Amino acid sequence: MTSSNDNLRRFLRPTLEVIDEELASRGMPVFRRPLEAACFVVRHVLVSVEGESDKDNFLEKPWFAVIYAETHKWYRRRYGPLLRATDETVSGLLVIRGSPHILNIPLTVSERQENGVLKLTFPIKVSKDEKLSGWLTPRISKRGLGVLSARLGARMERLASGLRAIAVNTRFHGVKNAVTKQMASAVLEHLNRAAQSASSENNGGNSIALWDLHLACEKVVKAYLSQEGISFPRSHDLLALNNLVKDPALLRRAGSIVRRFPNHQEVMRHRYLEAAAIRVTKFQIFYWIAIRVCLVYSSYLKGQLMFNGASFFLKRPPWMS
Numbered sequence: 001m002t003s004s005n006d007n008l009r010r011f012l013r014p015t016l017e018v019i020d021e022e023l024a025s026r027g028m029p030v031f032r033r034p035l036e037a038a039c040f041v042v043r044h045v046l047v048s049v050e051g052e053s054d055k056d057n058f059l060e061k062p063w064f065a066v067i068y069a070e071t072h073k074w075y076r077r078r079y080g081p082l083l084r085a086t087d088e089t090v091s092g093l094l095v096i097r098g099s100p101h102i103l104n105i106p107l108t109v110s111e112r113q114e115n116g117v118l119k120l121t122f123p124i125k126v127s128k129d130e131k132l133s134g135w136l137t138p139r140i141s142k143r144g145l146g147v148l149s150a151r152l153g154a155r156m157e158r159l160a161s162g163l164r165a166i167a168v169n170t171r172f173h174g175v176k177n178a179v180t181k182q183m184a185s186a187v188l189e190h191l192n193r194a195a196q197s198a199s200s201e202n203n204g205g206n207s208i209a210l211w212d213l214h215l216a217c218e219k220v221v222k223a224y225l226s227q228e229g230i231s232f233p234r235s236h237d238l239l240a241l242n243n244l245v246k247d248p249a250l251l252r253r254a255g256s257i258v259r260r261f262p263n264h265q266e267v268m269r270h271r272y273l274e275a276a277a278i279r280v281t282k283f284q285i286f287y288w289i290a291i292r293v294c295l296v297y298s299s300y301l302k303g304q305l306m307f308n309g310a311s312f313f314l315k316r317p318p319w320m321s
């Protein structure tokens with residue numbers, strides 16, 4: 001068995017190098033890659049297995065445990081602690097007493113059940129059991145916050161619920177329209193990058209981060225327009241894009257918010273640092289406006305599968321042990 005494992009290990013090394021490069025180019029998180037790579041090997045590299053008539057249902061086969069184990073070892077040697085970062089989070093921006101902070105918001109919630117079952121939830125709100133203060137970086141004690149504590153808690157809950165809802169609305173599956181899917185899938189990442197850039201306390205970075213906020217809004221609007229079969233020009237003008245909407249209720253609701261966001265010409269000047277740097281306190285205003293735009297438009301996106309607060313009960317496969 002040891003000799004067979006050695007042969008398998010030698011075979012997998014160059015194969016996994018190529019597979020991992022492809023998975024990295026797709027932006028797949030490291031913790032997801034071992035299983036994806038092992039499945040890829042079985043589907044596209046492995047020709048046959050002795051004693052098996054086909055490779056179907058390989059996840060339930062004992063021999064897959066060997067392939068997965070060797071693949072996981074390879075990833076553990078290559079990435080070390082990065083492999084253990086299994087929680088998907090999104091960064092939210094909070095400005096407290098004039099200083100930027102990041103709220104690291106989990107996009108899924110896992111709860112251990114009896115008999116090795118895991119309850120996985122895709123929340124769109126914050127539950128009473130979640131301690132938001134532990135998500136804040138850098139942390140602030142309640143004593144340090146003083147009278148701000150209650151108001152900050154409400155802001156954190158509002159921010160976490162908003163970003164979670166946007167994540168659920170834009171990360172659906174089964175959408176046939178490629179433009180809608182491509183545009184929608186990028187919205188959360190732009191919001192994430194904007195928050196991280198603004199957390200550096202560099203006013204110049206805030207000016208550039210404004211471009212990410214604009215792209216998040218632009219792409220969620222274009223995702224909706226493409227879903228509805230509405231042609232749109234290659235333009236960054238949010239107000240002009242919003243005016244293409246045929247739904248009167250959405251047109252009015254979103255238009256009142258979009259008008260409060262800097263126009264595309266101003267955003268471009270900030271992008272190339274041709275305008276005065278934006279202070280984080282002012283940037284935060286634009287940040288909340290962008291979240292509202294994304295929240296409104298993403299709620300109108302339709303997918304064949306939606307996960308609005310849905311929970312799934314998963315059993316750990318035997319081969320993972």
